[in-house]
Amino acid sequence: MAEPMTSNDASPGELVQITDKAFRVHTRAYADADIFRLEMTRIFGRTWVFVGHVSEIPDAGDYKTSYIGTQPVIVTRGKEGGIHVLVNRCVHRGAVVAREASGRADHFTCPYHGWVYGIDGRLQGIGLRRDGGYPDDYEAPQGLFTVPRVETYRGLIFASFNAAIGSLDSHLGAAKLAIDRKFNRSPQGEIELRSRPFVGRYRGNWKFQAENIVDGYHFLFVHAGFAKLQGRYGDSTGDFGVHKGGSVDEMRKIRGRGFAYGCRQGHGMLLTPAPSHMSLLEGEFGPYFRELRDQHGDDEFQWIAGSAAASIFPNLGLIHHQLRTWRPVSVDETEVTVYPFSLKGAPDAYNEGWLHSEERFYGPAGYGQADDVEIFAVNQQGLQGDAQPWLVLDRALYNEERVDQDDRRGNHYGETPQRAIWRGWKTLMSQP
């Protein structure tokens, strides 16, 4: 184990120390504002970042505003159907040009001096251009800065400032499995964002949320109160069979049938088969489940009907029937948005059941998420005690398997997914 670092100029990659027996992360990786600034260029400025879903911008002229790290962007659907990701900053003097969260437009006008941009970002007009302020042959800038790479996977839109980055497909790697299994619950294989999202903020670093969404270890501690609630109320208040098992022990048993997975690209996953997938075929939504079973086969069906959670590095989460994104605001402030999704082609009552289950566990008054974000703030505060600055992420390291080149598979209650996130972090932060 390395000595605790005292100098700020050490290579940031060394903030993650990995040996066969120990996996340690330095406090500065969560708490140092200089490291945060470096993350914005080395991670968010360099890799694929989730910016939205196609169902948010179905038609030409539709747009939503989003972020790549701390850079504000506009995600638009162009006239020819393509997706543009544009930096939301007038090229003239830098004001924000799109101030709505979403909408439809055929152009964006800067509120400061009236510069006008098309939905593809190209400059269309300059306020009072012909009043003598500019020569006739004035070479105006092209338009809004266009993020050079935009690709989608099953409707998820990712963008990258790094023109030379490899394909989104190779970036997602094995994490496509979690996306596929979730979206394959739709007989058409497609999801839609129709609900309003839950939006929250917490006083803590963004990586707490990235780690926590795939943390099988915390559930039975942070959510022990929720397990007690489940023991008493079960499905009667709208859980919709999402949290199976009436006690901490029972929940532990069901979850233990699954496994954790760490992708070399920095993604973590928890995958668990359905505990009683055959009974689904005869239940209230039997015809729907039988259709899925016929489409995908018995073996794959038990995973599709099971549970999958993923933390897709750096800013996308999938769990339950929701997409979640976390936006780094500063080293110790993060915004989290939970977008419940519906499955195209699934029965309305099935989608509605899930929607109201999300409502029970998530959101600012929910019985789960509020406890998680409370812990994130407590975690950030605890890091002030940095006399011994290394965090310990050794759980189930000793029996983790290396699979498919450099991915890892481990115990559901281990820290395999968290280590994957930190491996991805280390790789990017080590490159100047």
Next chain:
Amino acid sequence: MKREMQTADIEQFLYREARLLDEVRLEEWLKLFTPDGIYWVPIDDSLPRNRTVSIIYDDALRREERVYRAMSVECASQSPPSRTVHFINNVMVDRVDGETFEVRSNQLIYELRAGDYRQVGLGQMRPIVATVDHRIVLSDGEPKIALKKILLLDRNGALGNLTFIF
């Protein structure tokens, strides 16, 4: 048996409800609702129920569960628990239909979690500003809440911990 309520009676009823919440007499608060009453904190009240999540949408059983959690379940977000003080203003009876009263009030609710004020999230006063619609019905002469809808001023933005009853 009372068949009508004056504005002053309605105000007193709202104050009484607020006092039960501030004094954490939640079992008594539950009894203020009709059996099919709804306690609702929407994000977007223009969308139908099957289309969007709400911050809270509680029928009788969900209300009972919320109270049970507040009173009997240990959880990080309410350890220590919230204290509240409600201020109720601008009470207007918008509509009277037989024994049903549609009442609007503005509410300013201060919330604080006591305990070691040096700990993050504790000892910090937070204002919650809302327009509140009550549908009050007379049941055997007793006023009961058929609907309490809390329209938070900041419902579209990033919200903090709302795991207490307000």
